[in-house]
Amino acid sequence: MELAFFEAALTLYFAAAVVSIMELFKGTKTTSRIMMGLTILGFAFHTANIIVRYVNAGHIPIAGLHGASSFFCWCIILLFLFLEYRYSIGLLGSFIMPMVLVLMLSSAVLPRKIEQLSPVLQSYWFGIHTVLAFTGDAAFALAFGVGIMYLLQEHFVKSKHLGGLFHRLPSLQTLDEINYRLITIGWPLLTLAIITGVIWAESAWGTYWRWDPKEVWSLITWFIYAAVLHVRLIAGWRGRRAAILSIVGFCAVLFTFFGVNLIMKSIHSFI
Amino acid sequence: MKILVQGVNHRSASVDIRERLAFNGEKLEEGLFGLRKLPDIREVALLSTCNRVELYACVSNLPAAADSIKNFLAEFHGIKRTEFERSLYNLSDAEAVRHIFRVSSSLDSMVLGEPQILGQIKDCFDFALNKKTTGVLLNKLMKKAISTAKRVRTETRIAENAVSISFAAVELAKKIFTNLAGKSFMLLGAGEMAELAARHLLNNGISGVTVVNRTYDRGCELACEFNGRPVRFEDFLTELVHADIIICSTGAPSYVLNRDQMQKVMKERKQKPVFIIDISVPRNIDPEINKIDNVYLYDVDNLQDVVDTNVQGRRAEAEKAEAIISEEVDKFLRWMSALDSVPTIVALRQKAEEIRQEEIGKFLGRFPDMDESTVKAVDYLASAIINKLLHPPTVALKDDSEDRDELIATIKKLYGINGEED
Numbered sequence: 001m002e003l004a005f006f007e008a009a010l011t012l013y014f015a016a017a018v019v020s021i022m023e024l025f026k027g028t029k030t031t032s033r034i035m036m037g038l039t040i041l042g043f044a045f046h047t048a049n050i051i052v053r054y055v056n057a058g059h060i061p062i063a064g065l066h067g068a069s070s071f072f073c074w075c076i077i078l079l080f081l082f083l084e085y086r087y088s089i090g091l092l093g094s095f096i097m098p099m100v101l102v103l104m105l106s107s108a109v110l111p112r113k114i115e116q117l118s119p120v121l122q123s124y125w126f127g128i129h130t131v132l133a134f135t136g137d138a139a140f141a142l143a144f145g146v147g148i149m150y151l152l153q154e155h156f157v158k159s160k161h162l163g164g165l166f167h168r169l170p171s172l173q174t175l176d177e178i179n180y181r182l183i184t185i186g187w188p189l190l191t192l193a194i195i196t197g198v199i200w201a202e203s204a205w206g207t208y209w210r211w212d213p214k215e216v217w218s219l220i221t222w223f224i225y226a227a228v229l230h231v232r233l234i235a236g237w238r239g240r241r242a243a244i245l246s247i248v249g250f251c252a253v254l255f256t257f258f259g260v261n262l263i264m265k266s267i268h269s270f271i
Numbered sequence: 272m273k274i275l276v277q278g279v280n281h282r283s284a285s286v287d288i289r290e291r292l293a294f295n296g297e298k299l300e301e302g303l304f305g306l307r308k309l310p311d312i313r314e315v316a317l318l319s320t321c322n323r324v325e326l327y328a329c330v331s332n333l334p335a336a337a338d339s340i341k342n343f344l345a346e347f348h349g350i351k352r353t354e355f356e357r358s359l360y361n362l363s364d365a366e367a368v369r370h371i372f373r374v375s376s377s378l379d380s381m382v383l384g385e386p387q388i389l390g391q392i393k394d395c396f397d398f399a400l401n402k403k404t405t406g407v408l409l410n411k412l413m414k415k416a417i418s419t420a421k422r423v424r425t426e427t428r429i430a431e432n433a434v435s436i437s438f439a440a441v442e443l444a445k446k447i448f449t450n451l452a453g454k455s456f457m458l459l460g461a462g463e464m465a466e467l468a469a470r471h472l473l474n475n476g477i478s479g480v481t482v483v484n485r486t487y488d489r490g491c492e493l494a495c496e497f498n499g500r501p502v503r504f505e506d507f508l509t510e511l512v513h514a515d516i517i518i519c520s521t522g523a524p525s526y527v528l529n530r531d532q533m534q535k536v537m538k539e540r541k542q543k544p545v546f547i548i549d550i551s552v553p554r555n556i557d558p559e560i561n562k563i564d565n566v567y568l569y570d571v572d573n574l575q576d577v578v579d580t581n582v583q584g585r586r587a588e589a590e591k592a593e594a595i596i597s598e599e600v601d602k603f604l605r606w607m608s609a610l611d612s613v614p615t616i617v618a619l620r621q622k623a624e625e626i627r628q629e630e631i632g633k634f635l636g637r638f639p640d641m642d643e644s645t646v647k648a649v650d651y652l653a654s655a656i657i658n659k660l661l662h663p664p665t666v667a668l669k670d671d672s673e674d675r676d677e678l679i680a681t682i683k684k685l686y687g688i689n690g691e692e693d
Contacts, residue, residue: 153446160576171447173544235541238565241564
């Protein structure tokens, strides 16, 4: 059941990603509606999959890279749907759905077994800490997509190549503002995730901070986004530089997420 | 009944001829009534804009009507026929319908896809409708011209993307700033093109205009006109910090703003984006400025390139529009030719109805004490037989076949109908 839901979601996201890329080249209202329809349907199946896994595991189903990456996608799509509903930013899907597809595919190839949490980790802190971290990261993922859109549009305006994409992409100001807003959502969530993580570590392992690679990389990520906000407020770094920083920041997020688990040894290996 | 279009436009005639043939103000009504009174003209409408003077008419005799219209124009405007005859186009039937649809869809306009012409066509037909110089045919044609234009507008991108420099500037501004409302704007120097662009920006809700000019008095004048604030040329760098959009067209022989100065300005305004349009020749703003983050500099050539690309885009769309128009012309001609058979159908029905009433009368005379329900039944029977019998010829007449004219003649002969049309 759970598997069927996941496959259905993956297939629909795949279709949505294909349509979203087509939209980049020749977009109409119909293509964007089809893309949104596929995404919403896929999201419904995805939600069902997560609920089934939740019931089976008895906790948020993010132990193991498969579950973690799948849940991460779910958060991204949730936020994406919210943004579309609230601002309806043209072409955002074309930059988000392919990324979601890659993450979902990586989730699909990773082992799907629901890992049992070791007894020391079983506490309500697990739910709070992970949900905070994932939603924060989802906001950064969207900021990354919007940042790329900004750089593209900025390139068009600067170089005076005003083709079809220029007309269909949102204005620079809109993109910059949304990028900023996403980071102001993501950064406090990440801050809280780190704080709750520290508290949880103390209750589970007896130490607040162990300089574990995952902890270190989370901290690096945190500093990057703190810098984005800081230089924006102090020196007015906006536009291109802010967009580049949000892209760099997301690379750090991805490394914290996957890189640490795959390359380094971490006590955080359950996700 | 034939459709006839006669007229001159910006391609066929010089402005001099167009001016002399124009129907301005009261002349429009006078001209319309004068034309309506010509012997061969049944319906007429007149369009007179700065780029064209055209008349649309339904006529019973094409060559005669065309000739009398030319005489009328010559007399009405006091201009010799030979002077305008060569510039005047004379279109009929399918060509005439196509022309009207092309005009309303803005394919015949000087600026391809410009929106005003549709309004002008509407006004022209409304006026004629009010003055009762149009009838079934022109009214239908008018509706079709408007709906075709709307179809072209929604199904092609002919009206998209700016095709003038000042519109291109506004379009760009909207891709840099989401909303122009609340943005402040500086006019650096004066010039016709700069003023035009400024006006377009102001129409888009921009607020806070500052006008900088070397001669302070001229600056004050302009500022007054735009409801803005004059600033002395010496102070313009400090004012620059507050400007989001700058249009520059001073007559200075060299750069008035260089990269270092602009960099300082950007620092002071905390990197808020600036859109600079330099329409002066020689350029007044160092092109290097475009390399600074959040500064977007366009000169007159850049804007012209944008316009040229957009014009090319519209030309490509025009081909799609022509296909739509061909489709609509066909539909209209089919409707029109169906109109030919209408009088025959009406006459046929009338004849049948007469026969029915006559026979029912005779019948009642012969059986006077028939009760009412039987009378009704007989009446019904008679109608039913007539309808059944007339159905196939009616369908055949309405059907769009090539030998319809022959068919009309045959049916008239068979049923003994010899009333003239109309």
